[in-house]
Each structure stands twice: as structure tokens, then as C-alpha cells.
Amino acid sequence: GESVGLHLPTLSVQEGDNSIINCAYSNSASDYFIWYKQESGKGPQFIIDIRSNMDKRQGQRVTVLLNKTVKHLSLQIAATQPGDSAVYFCAENISGGYNKLIFGAGTRLAVHP
């Protein structure tokens, strides 16, 4: 069935290092992808998005890469900071006119000083 999954449930990094969070999706019809960050006790917060006609998009300290051939999405965080510690979700939009955003399982990012 339709699903979005992640390779690593937990990622531990040192402060200042770069982080890479991966995500696999299974629906080839998905046309839009978002990365969300969720801190404890809060709602998901938008980080960056990418449409299916692109393969890379950069934001402030973050880059999203999309490989449609292997249905893979990644989030790169440069110079990871303690404030980046959270759970990160990738989400895919199942095309069809409405935003039917389906979330992946999530990766917990732990940043150590």
C-alpha cells in the first residue's frame, strides 16, 4: 500500500557536524514532499519542501534531495545545533487536487555537545 518510511529511527550527532536524515516513499504518483520538525509537546513545524519536478532545494542550513528513480528523499542539516534536536518527519502528498499529506515514521535526531 501507500507508505512513507525512514531508514533510521534514531540519529545521534555531535554539535557542529552535518546530519543526514533519509526517507523512502512508495507512491510514484506523489508530487510534493515536505520535511517537518516536531519538538516535544509541540505541533509539526515546516522545515523545507520540494516538488517532484525538482531534485534539490536549499534553505537556511537545510537541503532536501529528491531521487525519484529510487523514491528516496533526504534532509541534510549543516552544522547541527542542540536546538535541532527533535523528531523529523518526511511527508508525501498523494496527488489528486487535495492536500492528502501522509507522514513517514519519523527519525529522532539527538545532538550532543
Place this chain on the structure above:
Amino acid sequence: DTEVTQTPKHLVMGMTNKKSLKCEQHMGHRAMYWYKQKAKKPPELMFVYSYEKLSINESVPSRFSPECPNSSLLNLHLHALQPEDSALYLCASSNSGGVAGELFFGEGSRLTVL
């Protein structure tokens, strides 16, 4: 104003109670959503409203009843819930006009069913 506001933040109810969760946005968004999130799990889509009409119901039990009184408000009416319905209920809105876009989430209402 870029906020989605949810009330109450916390709710404890018995299985025979009737309660409601409320969500409000003033960004002019025409699509609003309810998601359910269990601990250590991703948000799961429940309902999507587009232009105040229910467009997606993800086979949610009838003990959850959504309502969209106007384009700024979204309610979730709760009746005869089960303890397994305890979760964080997230409301979101988006500026979709047929093109997928970012969902803006509220902080959620944490529901405990006794």
C-alpha cells in the same frame, strides 16, 4: 498572523462524555485538516475540509464528528470515545487551491479518555 490555534490544550473525558475540540486560523486558508498522533508515531490523517466541505474522511469511526462552521473554524466533536482514542489531535490549514502546499499545524489538543 500565521497561527493555527487549538483549544483546549488538554482534555480529560470519560467514555460517556461529549466534548469538542476547536481549531481556528486567520490566514485565509481554505483547507483545514484533523490529524491524530499517538505517542512516538507520525500524525495520521483523519479529515480534510476544502472550502468548508468535507473532502476526505479516512474511514474514521463515527464517534468522531468533524464540523466546519466557516472558513476559519474547524471543530471535532467527540462522543462515546474509547481509551485507545487517547492521543494528540492536531489541526492544520493550508492555502490549497488544487495545488499541494505547506500545512500549518497548531500545537494540538492532548486528549485522555478514561
